[in-house]
Amino acid sequence: MLYFNVPPHVGRELDYIKEAVEKHKICGDGEFTKRCNAWFEKQTGTKKCLLTTSCTHATELAALLADIKPGDEVIMPSYTFVSTANAFVLRGAIPVFVDIRPDTMNIDENLIEAAITEKTKAIVPVHYAGVSCEMDKILEIAEKYNLVVIEDAAQGMMASYKGKALGTIGDFGCYSFHETKNYSMGEGGALLIRDEKYAEEAEIIREKGTNRSKYYRGQIDKYTWVNYGSSYLPSELNAAYLAAQLDMAEEVNEDRLKSWRLYYELLTPLKEAGKIELPYVPEECVHNAHMFYIKTKDIEERTALKTYLEEQDIMAVFHYIPLHSSQAGKKFGRFHGEDKYTTRESERLLRLPMYYGLKETDVQYVAKTIKNFYGAN
């Protein structure tokens, strides 16, 4: 069976984990966590990076820092993972869903302004497949209406928009290191903070509402409860796993891009024959090959193709039942404007196997099988 995803394991993960164990430091904020935070700060230019237990938690932390309150409205796409919305619903806020662009599957930046009310507090762009949203326009709107921008960059590590790393463009950026992402620590994430003024409060909320981070740095003698908070810091065991992957960040990215380009090349004839659509990457975006998807004519064709691929031992998947049509989405949120593309496009999308170490022959086999399905060769 050709799996859809194989969690990345690229080099010295086990050595680093052993090192953490032997140094008797396996709780959070040890050497490996510091190393990862520093790596992101250097690599992306963000003012502050804090490793977290997940992207979900990074987004919750961002919602707390943005002071999201009950009744506030937060604008986001409906075509996204549940955590994008949940982080704000937990604060009593209302997700206001806006339609996506069919070309990138990202929030349509031209529909955001019309969804703003006096209750709107934040915009949450989701960089689908590691391809950036139209951030200049989004920042312009945010500035005009004094809104916070929280980037869901769960899929966006190593990708950029006009030369800026995804996750560093808005006020806050959230990465995921779940096993399905390009870089992993099992479960984990990171919060990127653009303005240093939030750094101390972020450290405090992440460390159960205490000033323990300051204490560790020797800046105070005792640590104590100073604010509300939770536990959003990962164990050193997980951070050690991620640290080994960061050593290999370029290699992983190149490897994935190689598979992505090969898929694109091999499937282009089907695109040109009008059978399928392929991903679109705008000029100003550098993507990270987080996924390779195709779009079929409609949901029936997608189901038939998915079944056909399974019969040939290929796992292909789709995802995201649009949040506004889910049980919780109906209860907690609302869709602003017309759902012209969210449902229709999500029903046509199929993700092909994509992971670090995917073999060239496997990509060729998948492409060939898809061509067979469409009766092409």
Ligand SMILES: *Cc1c(COP(=O)(O)O)cnc(C)c1O
């Ligand atoms: C994976 C993902 C998340 C959640 O990440 P976790 O680290 O599992 O919490 C959130 N948003 C998007 C768009 C994702 O792809």
